[in-house]
Amino acid sequence: MAPVDILILSNGPGEITTWVRPVVKALRQQFGHDRPTEETNSDHQQIRISLVLSPCPNASGKEVQIAQSxxxxxxxxxxxxxxxxxxWGKTASSWDWHDRGVVLFLxxxxxxxxxxxxxxGYQTVIYGExxxxxHRWIDRFGVMKPELIDRMPPQYREKAIVVGDLMAEAGEWAEGNREVGGRKPLIGLLPGSKAAKLAQGVPLGLAIAEEVWRERPEARFVIPVAPTxxxxxxxxxxxxxxxxxxQYFRKGTARLRQEGEQFFLETDRGLSIALQTDFPAYEVLAQCDLCLTTIGANTAELGSLAVPMIVVIPTQQLDAMRAWDGIPGLLVNLPGVGSMMAMLINGWFLRKKRLLAWPNIxxxxxxxxxxxxxxxxxxxxxxxxxxxxxxxxLSHMRDRLRQVRGKPGAAERLAGIVREEIMQNAEYGMRN
Incomplete structure (x- = not known):
């Protein structure tokens, strides 16, 4: 059979590790590990998998290295x-492309x-989280939940099927590796990755941790450090x-301390908070009894891992939230007036009661x-x-998070959509 290219489009470190990795494994399970060569007389389909990254504000600079592994x-x-x-359709290394292929959005x-x-000239498949x-120009959609299909224009709904939550693969792993019973409580602090959020999130998180530690000195704390x-x-x-x-949250300070390869933030009251630098931090998050987190994609990640959380959005610095999409995102990041626009937009947004964390949404x-x-x-x-x-x-919160996250097996089902598109394209080519 003629060789086929599968081109995956992705961007940030989270997508590379939680979406791309399980999907490429599923693709190889379905298609095999044979790569196209000059001798293409094999009886089964030979595929080449390419990954092209687009810019991402959360990029760590290690995405290529991770993907190449x-x-x-x-x-x-x-x-x-x-x-x-x-x-212009040209890669930096002038890659060649086979006549048939699928572009897969991740x-x-x-x-x-x-x-x-x-x-x-390839078929297109989108994973919709x-x-x-x-809808008019995409060939197939694999979506996380049925509601996404319901929101599509009726004439395009037949293009979509529910595949589930790609993050649920990590969630299943976390469930199987969580220690239960006979251990000290572990609390995760996720203050964000951007300066505006960190300015509030770090001191607030430290202050909360010190208050909890004063009452529960056996409690442990960890900050998973964002890859950026x-x-x-x-x-x-x-x-x-x-x-x-x-100054809005605490008067003390904290210093960086290192023991071997492990880093800690040690407060002037004597509390040591471990800094987790491995990414993604699923192993440590899976052990957390509870996390304190800001809004954003991390609430989706914790939800898929079924980790209980409290979402904290301090408004002492109202211009801190600037991660908006579309026109609001452009306005709040304008030089000179961005801070003022952020205060106006965020003030308007927060006056209206709405759900902000992804599991709640x-x-x-x-x-x-x-x-x-x-x-x-x-x-x-x-x-x-x-x-x-x-x-x-906490147990009830975990159960509710399990209920709202998608079912595992999404990677296999998404790979199945890609396979269907390739096979359908091959049949069309044979008839013509």
């Missing part, structure tokens, strides 16, 4: 070469497969001399607490202590 992928192009490929902007699919777009950060940069936000916002109700406003450490710490004192509440 996956034996299922044949070639990788970094994000710095993306736009020439998007505009992160970025959904318009990218529309354009690149036209350049290459939260939304689906460009280094530990020294993170530590600056714990220093009130370098982070003036810290999926469920249509608040299954994990969302705390918004001029937050202070003591009330949040008391809420944490109450949950630790009543493990049945």
């Amino acid at each position: 996956y034996p299922e992928i044949d070639r990788v192009q970094g994000a710095e070469h993306f736009f020439p490929f998007l505009l 992160g970025g902007d959904q318009v990218f497969p529309v354009i690149i699919g036209r350049w290459l 939260w939304d689906t777009r460009w 950060l280094d530990v020294k940069t993170l530590a600056k936000f714990a220093d009130p001399e370098q982070n003036l916002v810290s 999926w469920a249509g109700e608040e299954i994990v607490p969302e705390r918004v406003g001029q937050l202070q450490p003591q009330p949040i710490a008391q809420e944490v202590l109450d949950l630790l004192d009543h493990p049945e509440k």
